[in-house]
Amino acid sequence: MTLGVVLSAAKDLAVGRPHASGHNTARSFAALRMTLILLLLALLAAPAFAVEPDEVLADKALELRARAISAEIRCVVCQNQSIDDSNAEIARDMRRAIRDRLTKGDSDAAVVAFLRARYGDYVLLRPPFDPRTWLLWLGGPLLLLLAARLLYRGAKRRAAQVKAPPVDLSAAERRRLDALLRDDEAGRR
Amino acid sequence: MIPEVGHYALVLAMVLALAQGTLPLAGAAKGDPGLMELGRTAALAQAALTLLSFLALTWAYVVSDFSLLNVVANSHSSKPLLYKITGVWGNHEGSMLLWVLILALFGAAVAAFGANLPTTLRARVLAVQGLIGLGFHAFILFTSNPFDRLDPAPFDGNDLNPILQDPGLAFHPPLLYLGYVGLSVSFSFAVAALIEGRVDAAWARWVRPWTLAAWCFLTLGIALGSWWAYYELGWGGFWFWDPVENASLMPWLLATALLHSAIVTEKRDALKSWTVLLAILAFSLALLGTFLVRSGVLTSVHAFAQDPARGLYILGFIVLVAGGGLTLYAWRAPKLAGGGLFAPISREGGLIFNNLLLAVLTVVVFLGTLYPLLLDALGGDKVSVGPPFYAATFIPLSFPLLAAVVFGPLLAWKRGDILGASRQLAAVGAVAIAVGVLISFVAQRHVTLAAIGCGLSAWLILGAIYELARRIKLFEIPVGDSLRRLVGLPRASIGMTIAHASLGICTAGIIGVSVWQVETIALLKPGDTLRHAGFEVSMETPREIDGPNFVAERGRITFKRDGQVAAVLEPERRIFKTTRRQTTEAAIKTTLLADIYATLGESDGKGGWTVRLYHNPLAPWIWLGAAFCALGGFVSLTDRRLRVGAPLRARRPAAQPAE
Numbered sequence: 001m002t003l004g005v006v007l008s009a010a011k012d013l014a015v016g017r018p019h020a021s022g023h024n025t026a027r028s029f030a031a032l033r034m035t036l037i038l039l040l041l042a043l044l045a046a047p048a049f050a051v052e053p054d055e056v057l058a059d060k061a062l063e064l065r066a067r068a069i070s071a072e073i074r075c076v077v078c079q080n081q082s083i084d085d086s087n088a089e090i091a092r093d094m095r096r097a098i099r100d101r102l103t104k105g106d107s108d109a110a111v112v113a114f115l116r117a118r119y120g121d122y123v124l125l126r127p128p129f130d131p132r133t134w135l136l137w138l139g140g141p142l143l144l145l146l147a148a149r150l151l152y153r154g155a156k157r158r159a160a161q162v163k164a165p166p167v168d169l170s171a172a173e174r175r176r177l178d179a180l181l182r183d184d185e186a187g188r189r
Numbered sequence: 190m191i192p193e194v195g196h197y198a199l200v201l202a203m204v205l206a207l208a209q210g211t212l213p214l215a216g217a218a219k220g221d222p223g224l225m226e227l228g229r230t231a232a233l234a235q236a237a238l239t240l241l242s243f244l245a246l247t248w249a250y251v252v253s254d255f256s257l258l259n260v261v262a263n264s265h266s267s268k269p270l271l272y273k274i275t276g277v278w279g280n281h282e283g284s285m286l287l288w289v290l291i292l293a294l295f296g297a298a299v300a301a302f303g304a305n306l307p308t309t310l311r312a313r314v315l316a317v318q319g320l321i322g323l324g325f326h327a328f329i330l331f332t333s334n335p336f337d338r339l340d341p342a343p344f345d346g347n348d349l350n351p352i353l354q355d356p357g358l359a360f361h362p363p364l365l366y367l368g369y370v371g372l373s374v375s376f377s378f379a380v381a382a383l384i385e386g387r388v389d390a391a392w393a394r395w396v397r398p399w400t401l402a403a404w405c406f407l408t409l410g411i412a413l414g415s416w417w418a419y420y421e422l423g424w425g426g427f428w429f430w431d432p433v434e435n436a437s438l439m440p441w442l443l444a445t446a447l448l449h450s451a452i453v454t455e456k457r458d459a460l461k462s463w464t465v466l467l468a469i470l471a472f473s474l475a476l477l478g479t480f481l482v483r484s485g486v487l488t489s490v491h492a493f494a495q496d497p498a499r500g501l502y503i504l505g506f507i508v509l510v511a512g513g514g515l516t517l518y519a520w521r522a523p524k525l526a527g528g529g530l531f532a533p534i535s536r537e538g539g540l541i542f543n544n545l546l547l548a549v550l551t552v553v554v555f556l557g558t559l560y561p562l563l564l565d566a567l568g569g570d571k572v573s574v575g576p577p578f579y580a581a582t583f584i585p586l587s588f589p590l591l592a593a594v595v596f597g598p599l600l601a602w603k604r605g606d607i608l609g610a611s612r613q614l615a616a617v618g619a620v621a622i623a624v625g626v627l628i629s630f631v632a633q634r635h636v637t638l639a640a641i642g643c644g645l646s647a648w649l650i651l652g653a654i655y656e657l658a659r660r661i662k663l664f665e666i667p668v669g670d671s672l673r674r675l676v677g678l679p680r681a682s683i684g685m686t687i688a689h690a691s692l693g694i695c696t697a698g699i700i701g702v703s704v705w706q707v708e709t710i711a712l713l714k715p716g717d718t719l720r721h722a723g724f725e726v727s728m729e730t731p732r733e734i735d736g737p738n739f740v741a742e743r744g745r746i747t748f749k750r751d752g753q754v755a756a757v758l759e760p761e762r763r764i765f766k767t768t769r770r771q772t773t774e775a776a777i778k779t780t781l782l783a784d785i786y787a788t789l790g791e792s793d794g795k796g797g798w799t800v801r802l803y804h805n806p807l808a809p810w811i812w813l814g815a816a817f818c819a820l821g822g823f824v825s826l827t828d829r830r831l832r833v834g835a836p837l838r839a840r841r842p843a844a845q846p847a848e
Contacts (some may be wrong), residue, residue, distance in 0.1 A: 050424060052790075053712040053799055074573045080431050082575065085424055125575025127560075132570055136560045140553035140582055147545050155533045 050087050057099055066099050069111055073098075074123045082125055192257055195245025196336035199286075202238040202293065203326035205231045209296070209319030213312035217384075225312035229300040232315050235322065236290075236297035243290045246335050247277050256342035259283060259335040265348035265767050267738040275359035276349045281483060281499075282335035284362055288479070289325040291363075291370040296322065299374060299399075306395060313381035314374075321373055324506045332499045348738065348767035357417035365410030365437060369475035371403025372444060376472035379465045380514055383521040388465060393455035396468065398826060400451060404444045405822035411437050412815030423773035423788040425706065425803040427699075427811055430576045435558040436478030439551050443471040446547040449540045457529040457537055457602060462522040463544070469518060473511035474551070480507055486562065535605040539597035546590040553582050584638070591645045591696065594689050595652030599659075617655050621648035635704050642700035649693030657686045680828035688821025695814025701783075701807025712797040713746075722804035724748040724755060724785075731789065731798060739763040744789040744798065746776070760789040760800075784808040 051070075057063040070084035075091040083091035094115065101111045115123055127133045169177065209231035216224025249257050250273045253266045263280040264273055272279075278287040296318040303311045329335070352358070378396045382388045414434070419427040428434060447467040453460045480486070484500025531537040557574045564570050595617070599610040611618075625644025632639035658664075660682065661674040707722040715730040727747050734741040741763040748756040758776035765772070778785045783806045790799030 051710050053710055056710060072575070072577050074575060080429070080573075080575070085426070085429075120571065122571040122573055125573050126577035126581065127572040127574055132564060132568070133560070133572060136556050136572075136574070136578075137582070139556045140549050140586060143552050144545070144549045144586075147548070151533075151541065151545070158530055159532075 050083075050085050050091070051095065052092070055092070055095055055099065057103065059103075062099075062102050065108055066095070066102055069098050069102075069108055070095055072112070072125050073115055074125050076119055076123060191245050191248050192254065192336050192338070195242040195249075196334075198238040198245070199242040199326065199330060199336070202235050202242065202289075203323065203330060205235040205238065206293075206319045206322040206326050209235060210316050210323050211319075212316075213319075214316040217309040217312040217316075220309075222308065225308055228312045228315035228319070231319065232293075232296040232300040235319070236293040239286075239290045239293040243277075243286055246283060246286060247274060250274060250277050253346065254342075255344070255346055256338055256340065257335070258337045258339045261339055261343055261346045263349050264346040265738060266345055267766070268348060268354070269737050271356070271359065272349060272354045276353075278362050279349050279353045279358075282329070282333045284366075285325065285329050285333050285483070286335055287363060288366050288370060289322060289329060291366050292318070292322050292325060292373060295370055295374050295399075299377075303395075310378075310381055310385060310392075313384050314377045317377035317380045318373065321377070321510065324510070328499075328502055328506070332502055345767075348765065351739070351763065351765040351768060351770050351772045352421060354738075354765075355417060355421055357413055357421065361410060361413045361417060363410075364406050364413055368403050368405075368407025368410050368444075369437075369440060369478060371399060371406060372440060372468075372472040372475045374399040375403065375444075375447060375468040376510075376514065379468035380517060382465060383517045386521055386524050388454065388461040388525050390455050390458055393451045393464065394830070396464075397448070397451045397455060400444060400447050400468070401822055401826050404441070404448055405819045405826070407437070407441050407444060408815060408819040408822065411441060412812055412819070415815075416812050419808075420775045420777055420786075421772070423775050424801070425702075425708070425786055425805060427702065427808070430557070430579045432558045433478075433482050435554050436474075436481045439554050439558075440471050440475040440478060442547050442551045442554070443467055443474055446544045446551075447471050449543050449547075453537050453540050457531065459529045459531065459537060460541070460544075461525045462518075465522060465525065466518060467544075469511070469514040473507065473514065474555075476503070476507045476510060480504060481558075529603070531602070532604040534600065534607045536597065536600045536602045538605065539593065539600050542593055543590065543597065546586065546593075550583060550586055550590070553579075553586060557582075588641060588645065591649060591692060594692060595648055595656070598656050598685065598689075613659070614652065614655065617648060617651045620651055621645070632704050639700055639704040642696055642704075646693045646697040646700065649696065650690050653686045653690035653693070656689075657683075679830065681825040681830065684821045684823070684825030684828070686821070687824060688818050691814045691817035691821060693814075694810050694817060698807045698810030698812075698814055701810065702805050705804075705806040707804040709800075709802040711800060711802075712793060713800045714797045721748075721802045724750050724804075726802060728798065728800065731792075734761065736763065738767065739765045741774075742789065742792075744787075744800070746787050746789075746800065746802075748778075748785055756785045758785065758787040760787045762789050762791070779809050781809055781813075782807065 051067075057066060067084060071082050073083050073094065075081045075083045075086035075088055075094070077088050077090055078086045081091075083094045098111055098115070101114060102108075106114070112124075121128055127136060129137055209228055212224045212231075213228030216222070216227065246257075246259070248254075249260050250264055251270070253260065253264060253273070255261050259280065259282050263283070264276050268276065276283070278284040296315060299311070299314055299318065303314070306314070375396055378392065378399070382392055411434075414437070415427045418429065419425065447464065450460050450464045450467055454464045480500070480503040484497075484503055486500055529537075557578055561572055561574055564572055595614060596607070596610055599605075599613060600607070621644045624647040625640040628643040629636050629640035657675075660678060661671045663671045665671075709719065709721040709726075711719055713719060713726070713728050715728055718725050718727045720726070725748075727749075729745040729747075731742045731744040734743045741761040743759050743761045746758045746760065747754060748758070756778035758778055760776040761774040763772045763774060764770070773788045773790075775786055775788045777787075783804060786803040786805055786808075788801045790801065792798050
C-alpha cells in the first residue's frame with residue numbers, strides 16, 4: 001500500500017489542486033505526468049505480494065513461528081499494516097531478519113526484542129504495557145468496573161426506596177386531599 | 190452549463206439549510222405556526238436542490254466532462270459506465286456531496302412522513318437537521334467544491350484509483366453514509382427533545398424506526414466494506430482493525446446500544462437521559478468517522494483525501510455539534526425524570542447490561558484508534574495499536590455480551606427470573622458446552638478461542654430458535670396453531686430472533702477463518718501439482734487479457750480432490766492503463782461451508798508464477814451473518830407499531846375537522 005500512497009500523492013500533484021493557477025499549468029502538467037509515469041513504472045518492479053515463496057522456511061514449525069511474529073510487527077513505512085501483510089521492501093527485509101534469527105536458534109521473545117531495539121516501540125502492534133499506555137489498556141475494563149459500581153449503588157438505593165415505608169402526608173397535603181375528596185363526593189351527588 | 194446549474198443549486202440549498210436551521214427554531218420558541226411550517230418546505234426544497242446538484246455532477250461524470258477538475262482527477266473516458274457513476278463518490282468532494290444529499294433526503298423524509306409529530310418537536314428536529322446540513326454545505330462549497338472548472342480542459346482524465354473500481358466498493362460508501370447520516374435523525378430528535386425538555390414513550394417510538402433504519406444500513410455498509418477487503422486486497426483477511434474500519438464500528442456499536450435502550454424508554458419510560466446521550470454520542474462518532482477518513486489525520490489505506498484545511502474544518506464542526514449537543518445535555522438532561530422502577534434482574538436490567546458492555550467495547554475501540562494520535566500529540570512517543578491489542582481486549586469483552594443475548598428476551602419486564610430462565614435454557618446450554626468441548630479437541634491452534642467461539646455460536650443460534658419456539662408454543666399446542674401464532678407474532682419480535690441468531694452465524698464464520706484457515710504460498714509452474722488443504726492444485730500458463738481500461742494476466746487454477754475437479758479458479762493480476770497501478774483480483778469458489786480462494790502473483794521469469802491459495806472454512810458465514818443481521822432489522826422495521834405513519838393512518842378514517 002505504500003506504493004498506493006506514493007501514487008495517489010503523485011496523482012494529486014499531476015492534476016493540480018484547486019489553488020494551482022496560471023496559464024502554463026496545462027503544459028507543466030503534461031511534463032510532470034510524463035516524469036511521474038516513468039517513475040511509477042520503475043516503482044512497479046516491487047513485488048506484488050507480501051510473503052514470497054522464496055522466503056518461506058523449509059522447517060514448518062519455524063515458519064509458523066516466523067509468521068506469528070511477523071503478524072505482530074508493524075511495517076514501519078506502511079499505513080497500519082503488519083510486515084506479514086505488507087509488500088514493502090523493508091517489510092521483506094524485516095521478515096528475512098526474523099527468519100534468520102529463528103534459524104540461528106533465537107527464541108520468539110529474543111527476536112521481538114531485537115526488532116524493538118532496532119525500530120523502537122513503534123513496531124509493536126501490541127503496544128507494551130507501561131505508564132504511557134495504562135489508560136489504553138485499562139480504560140475499557142476500568143469503565144466497566146466504575147459503571148458496574150454505579151449501577152450496583154443505584155440498584156441498592158432503589159431497593160431501599162421501595163422498601164422504605166411511605167412518608168405520612170403533611171398537614172397541608174392532608175387538608176388538600178380532604179378538600180378533593182369532598183369535591184368528588186359533591187360532584188357525584 | 191450543467192455543472193453551473195449544479196453549483197448554483199448547491200449554493201441555494203445552503204441558503205435554504207440556513208433558513209431551515211434557524212426560522213423554525215424561532216417559530217417553535219414563539220409559537221408561530223407559519224415559521225414552524227417553513228421548516229418542512231425548506232427541508233423538501235433543500236433535498237430537491239441537493240439532488241439536482243448531485244445529478245449535475247453525475248452527468249458530468251457520465252459524459253466525461255473534463256473541464257471539471259473533479260472529473261479529470263477521478264475519471265477516464267474508457268472507464269466502464271458503472272464506475273463512471275460510482276466514481277462520483279469515489280473521491281473526497283463527490284463523497285461529501287453524497288453525504289449532504291443523504292442528509293437532505295433524511296430531512297425531507299422527516300418532513301414528509303412526520304405528519305404525526307407534535308408541531309414544535311417536528312420544527313425543532315428539522316431545524317437541527319438544517320443546521321447540520323448548513324455545516325456540510327458550507328464545507329463543500331468553501332473547501333471541497335466538486336464543481337471547480339479547469340481551463341483548458343485536458344484531453345482525458347487521470348482515472349479512478351483501480352482498487353475502487355469494484356462493485357463491492359462502489360456501493361459501500363452510499364450504504365455506510367445512509368447509516369452515518371441516518372443517525373443524524375436520532376441526534377436531531379435528541380437535541381429537539383432536550384430543547385423541549387420532554388422525553389416520553391411517544392418520543393422513543395418516533396426515534397426507534399429512524400435509528401433502526403440507520404443501523405441496518407450501517408450494518409450492510411460495514412459488511413460490504415469487509416467483504417471487499419476480503420476479495421480485493423488479496424490476502425484473505427476480512428477485518429484489519431484499521432482506524433477507518435474502527436471509525437465505522439464505533440457508531441455501529443453505539444447505535445446498537447441506542448436501539449436497545451430506546452426500547453426501554455418506549456416500553457417502560459426509563460433510561461430516558463441515557464437514551465438521549467447515546468443518540469448524541471452515536472452521531473458524534475459518525476461525524477468523527479467522517480473526520481478520520483476525510484482529514485487524512487490517520488494515514489491508512491482509506492485516507493485518500495489529505496488536506497489539513499478540511500481536517501480542521503470538520504474537527505471544528507465536530508466540536509460544535511458534539512460539544513453543543515453535550516452542553517445542552519448537561520444543562521437539560523437533569524430535568525428528564527426517570528420513570529418505571531425495576532429490579533436488577535429484569536428485561537430492563539438485561540438491556541442495561543447490553544448497553545454497558547457495548548459502551549465499554551466502544552471505549553476500547555475509541556482508545557485503540559485515537560490513543561496513538563493523542564500520545565504522539567502530547568509526548569512525541571510513537572506507539573502502534575494493531576490487531577493483537579483488540580484480540581486481547583475487544584474479543585474477551587465481547588464474550589459476556591454474546592452470552593447474555595440469549596437470556597435477555599426470556600426475562601420479564603420489571604422483575605425477571607434468572608433461575609427460571611437458566612432452567613429453560615439448560616438444554617441449549619448443554620449443547621453449547623458440548624460443542625465447545627468437542628471443538629477444543631479438534632482445533633489445532635487458538636484452542637481456547639475456538640472452543641469459546643463455537644460454543645457461543647451454538648448458544649446464540651439455538652437460543653434464538655428456542656426463544657422463538659417458546660413464543661409460538663411449538664410442540665405444546667398443535668403445530669398448526671403454532672404456525673398461526675408465528676404468523677401473528679409482531680414483526681419486531683421476529684426481527685429480533687433473526688438478528689440475535691445472525692450473531693451466532695457471524696461468530697462461527699469469524700472463528701472458522703481465524704482457526705482453520707489454510708494458507709499456501711508457492712511458486713507454481715504450469716503442469717506441476719502442489720498439495721493444499723487436501724486438494725491437488727495445478728495451473729495452466731496464464732493468459733494475457735485485454736480489459737476495458739486495464740490489461741491483465743489471468744491464471745487458470747484447478748483444484749482436484751481424489752481426482753475429481755472441485756473448483757476451477759481464474760484469478761487475475763490487473764495493470765490499469767492510465768494509472769499503471771496493479772490490483773489483484775482474487776478468484777473465490779464458495780460452497781456454503783468454505784471458500785476456496787486463489788490469487789495470482791508475478792512470474793519469476795523462469796516459467797513459474799507465485800500463487801497464494803487459501804482454504805477458508807465458514808468464511809461465507811461472516812457476511813451471511815451480517816446480511817441476516819440487517820435483514821432482522823428490516824423485518825422489525827416493517828412492524829406496524831414502528832411504521833412512521835402508522836398511528837396516523839389508524840386515526841385518519843375518522844373524519845377530522847380542517848386544522
